[in-house]
Every structure is written in structure tokens, then in C-alpha cells.
Amino acid sequence: MTVLVTGGAGYIGSHMVLALRDAGRAVVVLDDLSTGFRDLVPDGVPLVRGDIGDADLVAATLAGHGVTAIVHFAGSIVVPDSVKDPLGYYLNNTVKSRALLAAAVAGGVKHFIFSSTAAVYGEPETSPIDETAATAPISPYGASKLMTEWMLRDTAAAHGLTYAALRYFNVAGADPQRRAGQSFPRATHLIKLAAQAALGERPYLEIFGEDYPTPDGTCIRDYVHVSDLARAHLLALEHLEAGGESLVANCGYGRGYSVREVIAAVKRVSGIDFPVLKAARRPGDPAALVAGVTRIGATLGFRPALDHLDTIVADALAWEEQLRRRRDGAAPLAPQDESRIAAAPAAG
Numbered sequence: 001m002t003v004l005v006t007g008g009a010g011y012i013g014s015h016m017v018l019a020l021r022d023a024g025r026a027v028v029v030l031d032d033l034s035t036g037f038r039d040l041v042p043d044g045v046p047l048v049r050g051d052i053g054d055a056d057l058v059a060a061t062l063a064g065h066g067v068t069a070i071v072h073f074a075g076s077i078v079v080p081d082s083v084k085d086p087l088g089y090y091l092n093n094t095v096k097s098r099a100l101l102a103a104a105v106a107g108g109v110k111h112f113i114f115s116s117t118a119a120v121y122g123e124p125e126t127s128p129i130d131e132t133a134a135t136a137p138i139s140p141y142g143a144s145k146l147m148t149e150w151m152l153r154d155t156a157a158a159h160g161l162t163y164a165a166l167r168y169f170n171v172a173g174a175d176p177q178r179r180a181g182q183s184f185p186r187a188t189h190l191i192k193l194a195a196q197a198a199l200g201e202r203p204y205l206e207i208f209g210e211d212y213p214t215p216d217g218t219c220i221r222d223y224v225h226v227s228d229l230a231r232a233h234l235l236a237l238e239h240l241e242a243g244g245e246s247l248v249a250n251c252g253y254g255r256g257y258s259v260r261e262v263i264a265a266v267k268r269v270s271g272i273d274f275p276v277l278k279a280a281r282r283p284g285d286p287a288a289l290v291a292g293v294t295r296i297g298a299t300l301g302f303r304p305a306l307d308h309l310d311t312i313v314a315d316a317l318a319w320e321e322q323l324r325r326r327r328d329g330a331a332p333l334a335p336q337d338e339s340r341i342a343a344a345p346a347a348g
């Protein structure tokens, strides 16, 4: 009953490893450490360093650890990079997922959970978007993920494994116990960058476009706390293990915030003002992406526990501070004082 977490040394995967460990599950991580970090894998969890496309290594890992389920996070994630290097993205996200899936079938794995993305919807015509909306990705990244969803659907039908393809909206925040967080120095995500600006690690933050058809002209996104997201995966795993049907489900909160609202939250929670500059639109950014969340609630019984923008921002800020302390050799931050989360004013 061991769970293989691919990409378990990365941002979201490391939170899944913590959620599985906290639930008492046996875990093994497969990660090539291309954007992941060995120290995000907790002590006692085996880390196999290697490529998900390496069939022999995957077969040996599945057999050696008695793997019955795979949670597959490993992949390349930067949308503009996928436009510059589509073949690299199709290789890492699609071709290597195919290899992993083939190894899973050969190794008798029963359940497969896959990190999909809101990018499969492209420029949605409705908001919130539910899972029945047309999939029409506008980037190679989104297409590479949608093709993997299709491979999963067809492989599950042919070989009897069950799967969940979870379409994440904007993942942010960090483990409230300060054990993991977004650690990649060249990360491009708004809340991470704003937290760095608040802590003086970048001189300013840019707003990419203020002329969108939204109330304040900036893009709206549905920010989901990474620890809630990990819990949704655990529920998906339990659902499949209990004999539940395969599913495709959005992961978000069903509520969006604009770039300006996010910046205001980071300034409010940190108590620090920082320079904000106007910049041109970033190519490929839809005006609004908000998840329809009926399905994940109804199918998995998922109920968010950390769905306040200020909570997400507070945890992201604390993780940046934690990274700085590690760099400086200072004592780590204490785990989150939960009363502080409860006391944080709701954003908006």
C-alpha cells in the first residue's frame, strides 16, 4: 500500500508527502531534483533520485516498495517557457508521463492521481468554469497536460486502473507548520514574488496589465492554499481506494482575487509597503480564472480549511522568512500559531 509521489521534492509534491505521512501512509518519492530540493523530503521518506521516463528505474521502484498508487506531480510548469520550448514540455509532461503510465500498468498499480491544470481551459468564456467547459489550451503547457489527461482516461478504460485528474487553479501559500513551501528561486508566481518584494528580496513588483475587463483592470485568479490542495489529493486517493470511480475535478475555492487585491493583502498582512510598477500584459494571461467547485465537493466531500487570502499570504510570507533564516544560518521559525490564522481578518 505504498504511495509513489513523483515530483515529491517540489513545491506541491512535498506538501502531498507531508499529508500522506501525517495520515500514516507509506510513501516513496521519485524526483530528478531538476527544480526540487532534497531537504523538502522529510527524514524517513525514501527519495529515489531519477527520471520518471526511466522505465527500468520506475519498474524497480514500484516493485521494490510495493507501490499500489501513484500521485504524479513531476513535470515542467512555466507557461511562457513552454511557448519557447514546446518540444521540451511535450517530452517532460506528455512523453514521460506516458512512460510512467506504461510502467504503472506493467507494475499492477491500481490508482493514479495526476496534476492537471486550469490551463487546459485556455481562455474560458465563463467564470466560474466547471469541468464540462470546453478544453482549449492556448499554451503547449496546457496542451501537454490535456494530452496526459486523455492518456489516463484511455489507459484506465483499457487496463482497469482508476484515476483522478485534478485541475489546479493558482496554488499558493505554504505548510502552516513551516515544513515546506515554494523554494524555487526563479519561481514566477504572484504571491511568492509579492512576498519577496515585501521582505526586500526584490526591489519592486510589476503588475502585468491593468486594462483587463475586470473591476479594477487587473487579472483575477482563484488562489488555493497548497495544504488544502494536498488534502484534496488525499481525499481523491481514499475515494479511489474505496472503489470510487475515476474523476476529473477542478481544485480551487470558487472565488477570485485581482492582482491588486493580492498586493493589498501582502502589504496588509506583512505591514510593509513596497514599490509596485505598471507593466505590459503578459502574453497568454486570461482575464479571469475561477474554479467551479461543485464537483470536488460533491464527489470527494472536499471542504476547504484554509480558504482566506490573508492566511495564504501569511503562510507564503513565513516561508520566505524561513528560507532567509536558512540562508543566514539563523534559527527556524516556530510552527504556525493557529490562533493567528483564526484571528487574521478575512480579505476582500
Ligand SMILES: NC(=O)c1ccc[n+]([C@@H]2O[C@H](COP(=O)([O-])OP(=O)(O)OC[C@H]3O[C@@H](n4cnc5c(N)ncnc54)[C@H](O)[C@@H]3O)[C@@H](O)[C@H]2O)c1
Pocket (backbone or CB within 6 Å): 006, 007, 008, 009, 010, 011, 012, 013, 030, 031, 032, 033, 034, 035, 036, 037, 050, 051, 052, 053, 072, 073, 074, 075, 076, 077, 092, 096, 115, 116, 117, 118, 167, 168, 169, 170, 171, 172, 184
Ligand atoms: N504551481 C501551480 O500553481 C500549479 C498549477 C497547476 C498545475 N500544477 C502542476 O503541479 C505539479 C507540481 O508543480 P509544482 O508547482 O510543485 O512544481 P515544482 O517544479 O516545484 O515541482 C515539480 C517537481 O518535479 C520534478 N521533476 C520534473 N521533471 C521530472 C522528471 N522528468 N523526472 C523526475 N522528476 C521531475 C522536479 O525536480 C520538481 O521537484 C506540476 O505537474 C504542475 O504542472 C502546478
Ligand SMILES: O=c1ccn([C@@H]2O[C@H](COP(=O)(O)OP(=O)(O)O[C@H]3O[C@H](CO)[C@@H](O)[C@H](O)[C@H]3O)[C@@H](O)[C@H]2O)c(=O)[nH]1
Pocket (backbone or CB within 6 Å): 077, 079, 117, 118, 119, 168, 169, 170, 171, 188, 189, 190, 191, 193, 205, 206, 207, 208, 209, 219, 220, 221, 259, 282, 285, 289
Ligand atoms: O510579477 C507578477 C506575477 C504575476 N502577475 C499576474 O498575476 C496573475 C497570476 O500569475 P501567476 O502567479 O504567474 O499564475 P498564472 O499565470 O495564473 O498560472 C498559475 O495558475 C495556472 C492555473 O490558473 C496554472 O496552470 C499555472 O501552472 C500556474 O503557474 C496573472 O494575472 C499574472 O499576470 C503579475 O501581475 N506580476
